[in-house]
Amino acid sequence: MTQNSENTLKVAQQAFENLTHGMATGKWEPLLDMFTEDFTLWFPMGKFHGLNVGKQPARELFEFVSECFGTTLKVTSLDRVTSNETTVIFEFTDEGLFLGQPYKRRVAISLDVRGDKICAYREYFGSDGKSY
Amino acid sequence: MTQNSENTLKVAQQAFENLTHGMATGKWEPLLDMFTEDFTLWFPMGKFHGLNVGKQPARELFEFVSECFGTTLKVTSLDRVTSNETTVIFEFTDEGLFLGQPYKRRVAISLDVRGDKICAYREYFGSDGKSY
Numbered sequence: 001m002t003q004n005s006e007n008t009l010k011v012a013q014q015a016f017e018n019l020t021h022g023m024a025t026g027k028w029e030p031l032l033d034m035f036t037e038d039f040t041l042w043f044p045m046g047k048f049h050g051l052n053v054g055k056q057p058a059r060e061l062f063e064f065v066s067e068c069f070g071t072t073l074k075v076t077s078l079d080r081v082t083s084n085e086t087t088v089i090f091e092f093t094d095e096g097l098f099l100g101q102p103y104k105r106r107v108a109i110s111l112d113v114r115g116d117k118i119c120a121y122r123e124y125f126g127s128d129g130k131s132y
Numbered sequence: 133m134t135q136n137s138e139n140t141l142k143v144a145q146q147a148f149e150n151l152t153h154g155m156a157t158g159k160w161e162p163l164l165d166m167f168t169e170d171f172t173l174w175f176p177m178g179k180f181h182g183l184n185v186g187k188q189p190a191r192e193l194f195e196f197v198s199e200c201f202g203t204t205l206k207v208t209s210l211d212r213v214t215s216n217e218t219t220v221i222f223e224f225t226d227e228g229l230f231l232g233q234p235y236k237r238r239v240a241i242s243l244d245v246r247g248d249k250i251c252a253y254r255e256y257f258g259s260d261g262k263s264y
Contacts, residue, residue, distance in 0.1 A: 042238065044258050051264075080242065082221050087214045089221050091242060091254065106174065108240050108256040110212065110223060122223065124240040124256030126176050132183075 005085045008113040012088035013081075015111055015118050023073040023094075026066040032059055034118050042122040058121070069103070072096035076104070087112050093132055105129050137217045140245040144220035145213075147243055147250050155205040155226075158198040164191055166250050174254040190253075201235070204228035208236070219244050225264055237261050 001009075011034075018031035032055060041052040041061065048061045065073070073096035080091040088111050095104040106126030112119050126132075133141075143166075150163035164187060173184040173193065180193045197205070205228035212223040220243050227236040238258030244251050258264075 042258060044238075045260050049260060049263075080219055082214050082216050082219045082242070084214050084216075087212055089214050089240070089242075091256075106176075106254075106256070108221070108242065108254075110214070110221075110240065122238075122240075122258060124223075124238070124258040126174060126254060126256040128177050128181060131181075 002085065005083060007116075008085055009081075009083045009088055011113045011116050011118070012083065012090075012111045016090055016109075019109075020075050022062055023065070023069070023075075023096075024071055026071055028059065028062040028066075031062065034116075035121075036114060036117045036119040038119065040120045042120075044123060044125050068098055069096045073103075091126075098129065103129050104132055106132050134217065137215060139248075140217055141213075141215045141220055143245045143248050143250070144215065144222075144243045148222055148241075151241075152207050154194055155197070155201070155207075155228075156203055158203055160191065160194040160198075163194065166248075167253075168246060168249045168251045170251065172252045174252075176255060176257050200230055201228045205235075218246075223258075230261065235261050236264060238264050 015031060015034050022028040022031050035055050035058060039055055039058060041058050043049060052058060073094055076093045076095045078092045082089045089108055091108045093106050097103060108124040108126060110122040147163060147166050154160040154163050167187050167190060171187055171190060173190050175181060184190060205226055208225045208227045210224045214221045221240055223240045225238050229235060240256040240258060242254040
Protein backbone atom coordinates (compact mmCIF):
# COMPACT_ATOMS: atom_id res chain seq x y z
CA MET A 1 0.00 0.00 0.00
CA THR A 2 1.50 3.36 -1.02
CA GLN A 3 1.74 6.35 1.32
CA ASN A 4 -1.10 8.04 -0.59
CA SER A 5 -3.45 5.10 -0.29
CA GLU A 6 -2.59 4.72 3.42
CA ASN A 7 -3.50 8.38 3.99
CA THR A 8 -6.68 8.00 1.93
CA LEU A 9 -7.77 5.01 4.02
CA LYS A 10 -6.94 6.79 7.30
CA VAL A 11 -8.94 9.91 6.35
CA ALA A 12 -11.93 7.86 5.17
CA GLN A 13 -11.87 5.72 8.31
CA GLN A 14 -11.99 8.90 10.42
CA ALA A 15 -14.96 10.10 8.36
CA PHE A 16 -16.73 6.76 8.85
CA GLU A 17 -16.12 7.02 12.60
CA ASN A 18 -17.57 10.54 12.54
CA LEU A 19 -20.57 9.23 10.59
CA THR A 20 -21.31 6.59 13.23
CA HIS A 21 -20.74 9.24 15.93
CA GLY A 22 -23.37 11.42 14.22
CA MET A 23 -25.78 8.48 14.05
CA ALA A 24 -25.30 7.75 17.76
CA THR A 25 -25.43 11.35 19.03
CA GLY A 26 -27.08 13.61 16.42
CA LYS A 27 -23.84 15.64 16.41
CA TRP A 28 -22.73 15.94 12.82
CA GLU A 29 -20.10 18.71 13.01
CA PRO A 30 -17.08 16.34 13.21
CA LEU A 31 -18.25 14.72 9.94
CA LEU A 32 -19.25 17.98 8.24
CA ASP A 33 -15.88 19.54 9.19
CA MET A 34 -14.17 16.92 7.04
CA PHE A 35 -16.05 17.86 3.85
CA THR A 36 -14.46 20.15 1.26
CA GLU A 37 -16.32 23.31 0.21
CA ASP A 38 -17.06 21.74 -3.20
CA PHE A 39 -18.23 18.50 -1.55
CA THR A 40 -20.75 16.40 -3.51
CA LEU A 41 -23.16 13.82 -2.09
CA TRP A 42 -25.24 11.34 -4.07
CA PHE A 43 -28.14 9.83 -2.14
CA PRO A 44 -30.43 7.00 -3.35
CA MET A 45 -33.94 8.19 -2.47
CA GLY A 46 -36.34 10.61 -0.79
CA LYS A 47 -35.97 14.38 -0.58
CA PHE A 48 -32.17 14.22 -1.02
CA HIS A 49 -32.33 11.79 -3.97
CA GLY A 50 -29.63 12.37 -6.58
CA LEU A 51 -26.78 14.88 -6.49
CA ASN A 52 -26.42 17.33 -3.58
CA VAL A 53 -23.65 19.93 -3.96
CA GLY A 54 -21.98 21.76 -1.07
CA LYS A 55 -21.88 21.36 2.70
CA GLN A 56 -25.30 22.89 3.47
CA PRO A 57 -27.42 20.21 1.72
CA ALA A 58 -25.19 17.61 3.43
CA ARG A 59 -25.89 19.23 6.81
CA GLU A 60 -29.63 19.15 6.07
CA LEU A 61 -29.48 15.51 5.00
CA PHE A 62 -27.65 14.33 8.12
CA GLU A 63 -29.93 16.37 10.39
CA PHE A 64 -32.88 14.75 8.58
CA VAL A 65 -31.36 11.33 9.37
CA SER A 66 -31.38 12.27 13.06
CA GLU A 67 -34.98 13.51 12.81
CA CYS A 68 -36.05 10.16 11.32
CA PHE A 69 -33.96 7.82 13.48
CA GLY A 70 -33.25 9.81 16.65
CA THR A 71 -30.08 8.20 18.00
CA THR A 72 -31.21 4.62 17.28
CA LEU A 73 -29.31 3.96 14.03
CA LYS A 74 -26.28 1.71 14.56
CA VAL A 75 -23.80 -0.03 12.27
CA THR A 76 -24.33 -3.71 13.07
CA SER A 77 -21.51 -5.12 10.92
CA LEU A 78 -18.74 -3.64 8.80
CA ASP A 79 -18.38 -6.32 6.11
CA ARG A 80 -15.80 -4.95 3.67
CA VAL A 81 -13.50 -1.94 3.35
CA THR A 82 -12.05 -1.66 -0.16
CA SER A 83 -9.76 1.20 -1.15
CA ASN A 84 -7.22 2.63 -3.55
CA GLU A 85 -5.31 5.94 -3.74
CA THR A 86 -8.42 8.15 -3.96
CA THR A 87 -11.51 6.17 -2.96
CA VAL A 88 -12.61 4.04 0.01
CA ILE A 89 -15.80 1.98 -0.01
CA PHE A 90 -17.43 0.70 3.18
CA GLU A 91 -19.93 -2.15 2.89
CA PHE A 92 -21.93 -2.52 6.10
CA THR A 93 -25.31 -3.24 7.64
CA ASP A 94 -27.18 -0.89 9.92
CA GLU A 95 -30.23 -1.15 12.09
CA GLY A 96 -32.47 1.19 14.08
CA LEU A 97 -35.95 2.67 14.36
CA PHE A 98 -37.14 4.76 11.40
CA LEU A 99 -40.02 6.95 12.63
CA GLY A 100 -40.52 4.34 15.34
CA GLN A 101 -40.60 1.35 12.96
CA PRO A 102 -37.94 -1.40 12.86
CA TYR A 103 -35.40 -0.70 10.12
CA LYS A 104 -32.42 -2.69 8.86
CA ARG A 105 -30.46 -2.27 5.68
CA ARG A 106 -27.35 -3.28 3.74
CA VAL A 107 -25.45 -0.18 2.65
CA ALA A 108 -22.34 0.77 0.68
CA ILE A 109 -20.77 4.20 1.05
CA SER A 110 -18.05 5.32 -1.35
CA LEU A 111 -15.87 8.23 -0.22
CA ASP A 112 -13.42 10.19 -2.37
CA VAL A 113 -10.53 11.69 -0.38
CA ARG A 114 -8.49 14.82 -1.18
CA GLY A 115 -5.67 15.55 1.28
CA ASP A 116 -7.20 15.25 4.75
CA LYS A 117 -10.76 15.97 3.54
CA ILE A 118 -13.67 14.12 1.93
CA CYS A 119 -14.65 15.64 -1.42
CA ALA A 120 -17.37 13.16 -2.46
CA TYR A 121 -19.78 10.76 -0.77
CA ARG A 122 -21.90 8.28 -2.72
CA GLU A 123 -24.42 6.13 -0.89
CA TYR A 124 -25.95 2.90 -2.23
CA PHE A 125 -28.65 0.71 -0.68
CA GLY A 126 -28.24 -3.07 -0.77
CA SER A 127 -31.69 -3.84 0.62
CA ASP A 128 -35.13 -2.41 1.17
CA GLY A 129 -34.86 -1.10 4.75
CA LYS A 130 -36.98 -3.95 6.13
CA SER A 131 -34.49 -6.82 6.09
CA TYR A 132 -30.94 -7.56 4.97
CA MET B 133 -0.31 -3.28 -6.83
CA THR B 134 0.66 -6.83 -5.82
CA GLN B 135 0.39 -9.82 -8.16
CA ASN B 136 -2.66 -11.02 -6.22
CA SER B 137 -4.51 -7.73 -6.51
CA GLU B 138 -3.62 -7.51 -10.22
CA ASN B 139 -5.13 -10.96 -10.78
CA THR B 140 -8.18 -10.07 -8.70
CA LEU B 141 -8.80 -6.95 -10.77
CA LYS B 142 -8.31 -8.83 -14.05
CA VAL B 143 -10.78 -11.59 -13.08
CA ALA B 144 -13.38 -9.08 -11.87
CA GLN B 145 -13.02 -6.99 -15.03
CA GLN B 146 -13.68 -10.10 -17.12
CA ALA B 147 -16.78 -10.82 -15.02
CA PHE B 148 -17.99 -7.24 -15.49
CA GLU B 149 -17.48 -7.58 -19.25
CA ASN B 150 -19.47 -10.84 -19.17
CA LEU B 151 -22.20 -9.06 -17.19
CA THR B 152 -22.54 -6.34 -19.82
CA HIS B 153 -22.45 -9.05 -22.52
CA GLY B 154 -25.36 -10.76 -20.78
CA MET B 155 -27.28 -7.49 -20.58
CA ALA B 156 -26.73 -6.86 -24.29
CA THR B 157 -27.44 -10.37 -25.57
CA GLY B 158 -29.41 -12.34 -22.95
CA LYS B 159 -26.54 -14.85 -22.97
CA TRP B 160 -25.43 -15.33 -19.38
CA GLU B 161 -23.28 -18.50 -19.61
CA PRO B 162 -19.93 -16.64 -19.83
CA LEU B 163 -20.78 -14.86 -16.56
CA LEU B 164 -22.28 -17.93 -14.84
CA ASP B 165 -19.22 -19.99 -15.83
CA MET B 166 -17.08 -17.67 -13.72
CA PHE B 167 -19.04 -18.31 -10.49
CA THR B 168 -17.81 -20.84 -7.92
CA GLU B 169 -20.14 -23.65 -6.84
CA ASP B 170 -20.57 -21.98 -3.41
CA PHE B 171 -21.21 -18.59 -5.05
CA THR B 172 -23.35 -16.12 -3.07
CA LEU B 173 -25.34 -13.20 -4.47
CA TRP B 174 -26.97 -10.40 -2.47
CA PHE B 175 -29.63 -8.46 -4.37
CA PRO B 176 -31.41 -5.32 -3.14
CA MET B 177 -35.08 -5.92 -3.95
CA GLY B 178 -37.87 -7.92 -5.60
CA LYS B 179 -38.10 -11.70 -5.83
CA PHE B 180 -34.32 -12.14 -5.44
CA HIS B 181 -34.05 -9.74 -2.49
CA GLY B 182 -31.43 -10.73 0.09
CA LEU B 183 -29.03 -13.66 -0.02
CA ASN B 184 -29.08 -16.13 -2.95
CA VAL B 185 -26.79 -19.15 -2.58
CA GLY B 186 -25.45 -21.22 -5.49
CA LYS B 187 -25.35 -20.85 -9.26
CA GLN B 188 -28.97 -21.81 -9.99
CA PRO B 189 -30.59 -18.82 -8.21
CA ALA B 190 -28.03 -16.61 -9.96
CA ARG B 191 -29.02 -18.08 -13.32
CA GLU B 192 -32.69 -17.42 -12.55
CA LEU B 193 -31.94 -13.85 -11.47
CA PHE B 194 -29.98 -12.96 -14.62
CA GLU B 195 -32.60 -14.63 -16.86
CA PHE B 196 -35.21 -12.55 -15.03
CA VAL B 197 -33.18 -9.42 -15.83
CA SER B 198 -33.39 -10.34 -19.52
CA GLU B 199 -37.14 -10.99 -19.21
CA CYS B 200 -37.63 -7.50 -17.72
CA PHE B 201 -35.22 -5.53 -19.91
CA GLY B 202 -34.91 -7.61 -23.09
CA THR B 203 -31.53 -6.53 -24.46
CA THR B 204 -32.05 -2.80 -23.75
CA LEU B 205 -30.03 -2.46 -20.51
CA LYS B 206 -26.68 -0.72 -21.10
CA VAL B 207 -23.93 0.60 -18.84
CA THR B 208 -23.88 4.33 -19.63
CA SER B 209 -20.84 5.26 -17.53
CA LEU B 210 -18.32 3.37 -15.43
CA ASP B 211 -17.51 5.93 -12.74
CA ARG B 212 -15.14 4.16 -10.32
CA VAL B 213 -13.35 0.83 -10.05
CA THR B 214 -11.92 0.32 -6.56
CA SER B 215 -10.10 -2.86 -5.59
CA ASN B 216 -7.81 -4.69 -3.20
CA GLU B 217 -6.44 -8.26 -3.05
CA THR B 218 -9.86 -9.95 -2.79
CA THR B 219 -12.60 -7.50 -3.75
CA VAL B 220 -13.39 -5.23 -6.70
CA ILE B 221 -16.21 -2.68 -6.65
CA PHE B 222 -17.66 -1.16 -9.83
CA GLU B 223 -19.67 2.07 -9.51
CA PHE B 224 -21.62 2.75 -12.69
CA THR B 225 -24.85 3.99 -14.19
CA ASP B 226 -27.11 1.99 -16.44
CA GLU B 227 -30.09 2.73 -18.58
CA GLY B 228 -32.71 0.78 -20.52
CA LEU B 229 -36.39 -0.13 -20.78
CA PHE B 230 -37.84 -2.01 -17.80
CA LEU B 231 -41.06 -3.71 -18.96
CA GLY B 232 -41.16 -1.06 -21.67
CA GLN B 233 -40.74 1.91 -19.31
CA PRO B 234 -37.68 4.20 -19.24
CA TYR B 235 -35.24 3.09 -16.53
CA LYS B 236 -31.97 4.58 -15.32
CA ARG B 237 -30.06 3.87 -12.16
CA ARG B 238 -26.80 4.36 -10.26
CA VAL B 239 -25.43 0.99 -9.21
CA ALA B 240 -22.50 -0.44 -7.25
CA ILE B 241 -21.49 -4.07 -7.64
CA SER B 242 -18.96 -5.61 -5.28
CA LEU B 243 -17.27 -8.84 -6.43
CA ASP B 244 -15.13 -11.17 -4.31
CA VAL B 245 -12.56 -13.10 -6.34
CA ARG B 246 -11.04 -16.51 -5.54
CA GLY B 247 -8.38 -17.68 -8.03
CA ASP B 248 -9.91 -17.15 -11.48
CA LYS B 249 -13.51 -17.30 -10.23
CA ILE B 250 -16.06 -15.01 -8.60
CA CYS B 251 -17.24 -16.34 -5.24
CA ALA B 252 -19.50 -13.47 -4.18
CA TYR B 253 -21.53 -10.72 -5.84
CA ARG B 254 -23.20 -7.93 -3.86
CA GLU B 255 -25.38 -5.41 -5.68
CA TYR B 256 -26.35 -1.98 -4.32
CA PHE B 257 -28.69 0.63 -5.83
CA GLY B 258 -27.67 4.29 -5.74
CA SER B 259 -30.96 5.61 -7.10
CA ASP B 260 -34.60 4.72 -7.60
CA GLY B 261 -34.59 3.41 -11.19
CA LYS B 262 -36.25 6.56 -12.54
CA SER B 263 -33.32 8.99 -12.54
CA TYR B 264 -29.69 9.15 -11.44
